[in-house]
Each structure stands twice: as structure tokens, then as C-alpha cells.
Amino acid sequence: MSEPFKIGLIGTGGISRAHLPVYEQFPEQVKLTAVCDIVEEAARERAKEANVDDIYLDYEKMLREADIDGVDICTSHHTHAPIVIAAAAAGKHALVEKPMGNNMQECRDMIAAADKAGVTFMIAHMLRFSPSTEAVRQLLAAGELGEIRAARIDILMNAVGRLREGHWMLDGNAGGGIGMTNTIHEVDLVRHLVGDVKRVNGVTRTVSPRLKNNAEDILCATLEFENGAVGTVLCSWCAVRGPVSQQYTLLGEKGALHSLPVFPIYRGDHFGPVVVSSPERDEPGTEPVMNRREPGRQMRSMEDIMGHYHQLAPGTWGLPSDNCFTNEILHFAECAREGKEPISNGKDILGSMKVLFGIYESARTGKAVDLASL
């Protein structure tokens, strides 16, 4: 067995914690050998938790001195591009948390830097590595829903109330706002499942006075996919005393599919259950739900409706584990070792960034945006 792939963690805040279980579960494949944060206390705390003693307060120094093959970047959005570009220049493979960069130019520069250095560049869109996503992908590939005609994304949270005053996610200059922080997750997921988007229309609003520098807390958009499907996106950080959801719906020619919101959201299989209603999943001999209304009854019961939904079976669906963060880090290490393109490589994810930046441009100009123009 060869040595494990050695990773340096840059940014030891909230999400870095979800990136740690892989090192305990798969020690033969990956090893965390160094950690870095500009806040010493944060770096020390995470290093202790991960049993690592090589600690840095400056990522340039880590890139020069640490015993690492690649880096896992979990820092604020405006730092992603400079860190990925520096890592590539140092010959290190780079996995970076979403969103890839703060604008299209940064994203293109990151891809070019990785190409020039010949290193693997992957964006940590962990939803692509969740077993429930993989189950849906396999179901769509088997044609169970037929052609997808429409998609819907809902993200409803009260994040503004939750984030502390002055948090960088509330600051547009640091890459804050709901679009960069949350919408990009589901936009990428739906693109992964349905296909590329060619045109978008969007509006954004800034409701809370705690947001700065044009960061938005409401984003609403329509999407036109290359294959003719249409989509809607509604994202709000101001769902005060309201629902908390982060989910998507796909409507196909033969049936419908809904991911069900599961919180707390940092569990491994991020989306948890997915329910599907399609002829392939009907019990033999049952009537399609639309034909089942009893004469004289205006409304069908919930039981009637839900009776035609089936939950996708839990399991890993061919992935190494049920934890999407673990699966994504193993995929990164495997691609870097074998010189393969990751599923969420920079060039692919550029398509998701175009959707997001297209929505922002549409919100600014009041016009639909053809993504080929970005």
C-alpha cells in the first residue's frame, strides 16, 4: 500500500470540522499533516482535535514548508482565489470550499493557474457526493422520471438573525450574501442533475440593515436550461419565525421528486431522504393518483397523495461512505493521485458560477442574461 495522500487544512472555522472525520475513517488513503489559520487560537483548537502538530498562521509559509501533497481550503470567499493560485504555484493540489471565486475573472484565473501547474483543482460541492444525490442521479440515468421539465430550488433560513454582527458572510466585499453562501449549493446540484443553464432572470433584495456592501438576503430567479427545462429559485435569509428548508424539486414527464429538508444541515448525507413518485415505483395494480379521486370528494387525502411517493432507499449508493464531506475529500485525493478530472472540477463548476453571477447581473440591469455572454 502506498503512503496516504497528505493534506494541509487552510481555514479552521465552522465548516473545517465537517472535513475531519475522513482522516479517522480512511487513514490509509488520506492524512491531515498540517493546519493553518490567521487566528492562532482557531488553528490550535482544530489541530488538537485532529491530532496534528504542524501549525501555521500564514498559508504561504505552509505551502513552502509543510509536508503536504495538497490543500483543503476552508476560508472566507474573497480569499479563495489568492490561496488556490498560490497553492498551484507551489505545485500543490487544491480543494476549495464553495463558491469557487468572487467573480468570473477570479474563477478563470484559478483554473488557468491549476492548468499551468498541472495540479488537480476541485471545488468542494459536497452535495454532489451525498448518497441521496447519487441515488437521484442513478434514478434519472435509468429514465425513471423521463425528461426533466422543471426544477425548483427553495432555501429558507433565518441566517441574518443567526450570524454575529460584522460576520464576513454579511459583507459583500468578503463575498457574502445568500447567493454566494447558499444558492450556489443548490444551483450546482440541480445543474449536476438536470444539465446546463443557458439564460437567467433574477432579482435580489437587501432587507436586513446588518448586511453591507451590496450583500443580499433575498434572491429570486428563473432559469432556462439548455435542454428546455425551466427552473425557479427562491432563497431567503429572512425567513423569520418561518420554515427552515434547503431543498429541491424535479418534475419529470413521468413523475416528481422532492428532497426533504433535514436539519441540522451538517449531517453527512446532507439532504437526507428523497421521495419519488413515478410509475416504476407504483405498487402493481394501483391506480395513478390522479385517477383515484372518489366521486363527490373535492380533495384527496394526504394519505392518498403520499401513498404514491416512495422514499429512495438509504445506503451509500456506491460511494465510499454515507458522509458527503468524507466522500468528496477521498475523491479529491484519488483524482490528484491518478491525474483524473474531479467530478466538481473548476471548468465544470464555472457553469454554476455563471448561473450565480448571471443572476446578480440580471438583478443589477433588470434584463435577462444569456450565460454565454459571461
Ligand SMILES: NC(=O)c1ccc[n+]([C@@H]2O[C@H](COP(=O)([O-])OP(=O)(O)OC[C@H]3O[C@@H](n4cnc5c(N)ncnc54)[C@H](O)[C@@H]3O)[C@@H](O)[C@H]2O)c1
Ligand atoms: N459545504 C458546506 O455545507 C459549507 C457550510 C459552511 C461554510 N462553507 C464554506 O466554507 C468556507 C468557510 O466557511 P466557514 O463557515 O467555515 O467560515 P468561518 O468564518 O467559520 O471560518 C473561516 C476561517 O478561515 C480563516 N481565514 C480567513 N482568511 C484566512 C487566510 N488568509 N489564511 C488562513 N485562514 C484564514 C478564519 O480565521 C476562519 O477561522 C466558505 O467558503 C463557506 O462558504 C461550506
